Amino acid sequence: GVEGLVHVSEMSWTKKNVHPGKIVSTSQEVECEVLEVEEEKRRISLGLKQTQSNPWDSFADRFPVGTVINGEVRSVTEFGLFIGLDGDIDGMAHLSDLSWDKSGEDALKDYKKGDQVEAKILEIDTDKERISLGIKQLSKDTAPAGARRGATVTCTVTAVNSGGVEVSFGDDNEIPAFIRKSDLSRERSDQRPERFAVGDKVDAMITKVDKAKRQYSLSIKALEIAEEKEAVQQYGSVDAGASLGDILGAALKGDE
Template sequence: VHVSEMSWTKKNVHPGKIVSTSQEVEVMVLEIDQAKRRVSLGLKQTMRNPWEVFAETHPPGTEVEGEVKNITEFGLFVGLPGDIDGMVHLSDLSWDQRGEEAIQEYRKGDVVQAVVQEVDTEKERISLSIKAVGGDKFTEAVGGVKRGSVITVVVTAIEDGGIEVEYEGMKSFIRRSDLSRDRSEQRPDRFSVGDKVDVRVTNVDPKTRRLGLSIKAREIAEEKEAVEQYGSSDSGASLGDILGAALKGDD
């Protein structure tokens, strides 16, 4: 029995760490070479492939608990049932931090919760995600928000280049040029922390976990809607007449 056929999980170890002298073992005949008068046997073949067992009992989306066995520049290796390891890549450690920062918080021996992403039985590889535990906050927060939606945000910071706002716990930044369709009103200092502002969603990016927001786009859309509802550009009505009619309609 060649050492490579002794264990699914213990690679490159001395046979004495797997079996002992005089121990009776059950083996499988792998090959009979009559010319060399040699019989090749396998010990691990009498047991099920632990990656196949894990794949059956832990389909993608299953939450698991394990101990951090090793930490590398690529991520964490976590011990799993069946004496096998799963890997959490740097990109799957945190929604909010860069992987290189997030991995600093872990130590060997830490017990972590993770979600099974993929099990490759042929390559004997299991992909895990720590950030997926508890679901994706971004998706939950912006589930009903689409490009073109108008939402209400709260101003959290005033900067020279624009304002930082928050929606359902998610931070976004509105650039100075998007603060108003009127150039004279594109001043961050006209806002205060805590102000509630209606904005139009210009982009939803799940990868960067950012919402593109614009007050200017909301104002332009509202003006276009008013023109369509109360007059047209060739009807002779001025924008002032149209908006005046819109305001009276609101009253």
């Protein structure tokens, strides 16, 4: 008779890097698909898994993107969680998709192997046999919509120290932030934290946002520079002969 070879990579869709003896046994009759015939080398390549339904395709048909699924945490890695899914396949919840409020590293500590979790399907790539899952997507982002880089916010001073000023902003002053000493004013002489007192209201620009850690950096200096640039554009330029005092004076009159 004619013999063909089933490479271990063509034996199972889900069992990778295992001994062939764990999938089939000697003398067992199996149905295979001919993948390649090399007449010169007298070699026939066969596939066993090709005679079975592809679990990745089957999963994609039954669970489209956006579906919420339940599964068991099979392993916890530095990259995220591997979660067991129907069809004996795994999906991965990257650490950046675990929590809105905690950093990925901190959120990862909340899970262990064997936990039952609920997650939303974010992406399915059947060619790469990859399913991306998200746990934080099951709830709304708690960050306010206006808390973006470049936005101007009114904040309340909550503490004053030698390095700068701690403030809070938001509808209920629920978002803590920090203004460094060098960002308290564009004028070096005014970069003194002691100028401020707890309870003071100040306007500042958001200059840095760390969504994972929910950390915000603000700057009064950046806001002053932005306001001056806007005034110059609207009311004239120093190069055109107008002094900064004239420009700001015109801006103030325009606000009256």
